[in-house]
Amino acid sequence: MVSLGMEYYLPVIWALLLAVAVALYVVLDGFDLGIGVLFPFARSEVEKDQMMNSVAPFWDGNETWLILGGGGLLVAFPLAYSILMPALYLPIIFMLLALVFRGVAFEFRHVADTSRFLWNISFAGGSTLAAFFQGVLLGGFVQGIKVENNAFAGGALDWATPFALLCGLAVTAGYALIGAVWLILKTDGAAQARARHHARLLLPVVLIFMGIVSLWTPIAFPRIADRWFSLPNLYYLAPLPLLTLLLAGLVWRWLERGHEHLPFLGVIGLFLLGYAGIGVSIFPHLVPPVLTVWETAAAPASQVFMLIGTVFMLPLILGYVAFVYWTFRGKVRAGEGYH
């Protein structure tokens, strides 16, 4: 590369923006899907109401980041979108259908009388399956996709490997953990005590999953081993797993000491560290292991046109999202939650 012009920087900027959007999605919808994963463990309808009301004003906005993830990929990297979507066809559709079930459950459950238990199942089952298939998608993406002539060239079940299924379980556990620490923040009484108990059970489980994935990827995929264990990368990257362990220890202590805000922030930190680890393993590929962000980028005119809008709109969006979270700050008030 002689000169690093627009055609070099634009795809990098867009890759970063998409990474931010997906990270926001994983954290925000992570806790509200996680509440669905924990839903069957609630002891009473009152507790279930509390759990659901803690996310009811936000879930819709949270899922919009998922649309931005899909839409953003189409906008900025149409070739990657056109390969990844058919490659991951079945898990994507399964995830979307699961999201349908849990999304409608919010309003249906509120209006239902005798059929309420059905929407409890729909909410819990839908959330859990959506979390699981998001993990499968992550695994299917990391393990790589068969590409010929710039099109997906594999079979409909290529994604279904033990590694992808393990990632599905890992993400489900991770979402349950962030759901639990969100509930510590937003509820009190019995619901909060149960959430604290769940968080302490889930924290080590999530760490074990993170450990297995961290060992599995370099063993199974030489390109990832190269990235991490070649010099001097090793020196720069070693802090990532060390920081993860340190932060996990802190979260454990905060849970023991009864903090309400710190565990939530700490788990967000753990998510971001894991996320950064995956980013390190993958970048600059957008369709691993073959196509990079540059090879799949949209025309510069399209990326610039969209970037202009993003520069103005994203701060505005973050502003009013923050405003809504602030409006509904504090503990869920009993009986007040629903319209």
Place this chain on the structure above:
Amino acid sequence: MPMEFDPVLLARIQFAFTVSFHIIFPSFTIGLAAYIATLEVLWLTTGREHFHRIARFFTKIFAVSFGMGVVSGIVLSYQFGTNWSHFSRVVGNVVGPMIGYEVLTAFFLEATFLGIMLFGWNRVPKGLHVFASIAVAVGTSLSAFWILAANSWMQTPAGHEVIDGIAYPVDWLAAIFNPSFPYRFAHMVTACYLTTALVVLAIGARYVYAGRYPQDGRTMMRMAIGLIAILAPIQAYIGDAHGLNTLEHQPAKIAAVEANWGGHPPGAGVPLVLFAIPNEETESNDYEIAVPHLGSLILTHSWTDGFASLKDFPREDRPPLLVPFFAFRIMVGLGVLMIALGWVGAFLLWRRRLFESDWYLWPTQFVWPVGFITILSGWFVTEVGRQPWVATGILRTADAVSPVEGWAVATTLVLFVIVYGIVFSGGIYYINRLIVRGPTGASIDTPDQGLPSQPLSGARDAARAAIQQPGE
């Protein structure tokens, strides 16, 4: 062919199913958001409590509908890739940013302020709540703007160039404001308002007829009839203009809609085919009933001019005929019904006879699906009429499909039908329950009337006596 699946046909059926299911909800919520915002502004300016009560009532219905719209909409943003990956590769540079702008300017706005609209009644000041409702209404309209810009570009592409089979943007303003966009946008937004007005009218008529919540029911009916009486004829005019625009840019679509095979003698003009079974084999119409010259009059505004016929296009460039032909006639027929409903209602309102006219009230209770059927018919006309192209002149539908195995598409199609069937039945069931509970949330009576919910004639008379009392 028992185990053979045609992936293109399956992908089309699946996308037609999911997009048709989805469009039902925005069609309703675009209008309903505007209606709720209007009610809240009226409440804020007049201080009259029943505007607040009606606004809260419709907010509950809005919440159920909007939820179904969101979840079915997320599906679509991925199906462009899962089902039509070559489409996203070939036209993604142009269509992608329009969808991106929809997410950035519309989806976040509506989804975020929806939280305040639904759950903020006791958390934020009145004025801020009204602002949130307006923000949601603006968001839904912005969303329509961008998605219709993208769809219209697929119908009548402009502002682009094609290099090595891939479309690249050249002039964004020309691409967004492409030839059919202004017409399609005006036609669709008006259709959404009419659809909502028909639902509001039907609910109002149901209450007035049954003698429940008469004050709220009358307000709903008045507002809805006023809107329909004005907008339905305007919509007919917009539709006519949209048709002329289509004749200019997509003549094959109009030829299919009119079932025009040509061959008319000079000076005879083109007849208007009222009914026929268009036959693609014989290239003629079976069982045709037609009015001479009327086709020319409507489409060329002259007595004798002709316009493109199906035979002017090679067979492989013609759209399928039956769907656009019949869907168009359903759309126009229901449009005429709307004009009649609006004008008769307005006349009765003017003569102060509306709320006693059982012959009008009783059937009007059942008009709530009319707008939805009309909108779906209209979309079937325009989308099937665009075939065999997915992006006119740039990419054929058959070349746009994803390399996904047929069995996988068939499996997910079955799942979509089952899941959407359950969700749709649930939605209708719970919306009906909200209507039965009524604006006060009580499932049996209005406290101020104390009338039984059954439409007993005695109860109705009493309710009407209450209606006649001044000082509403």
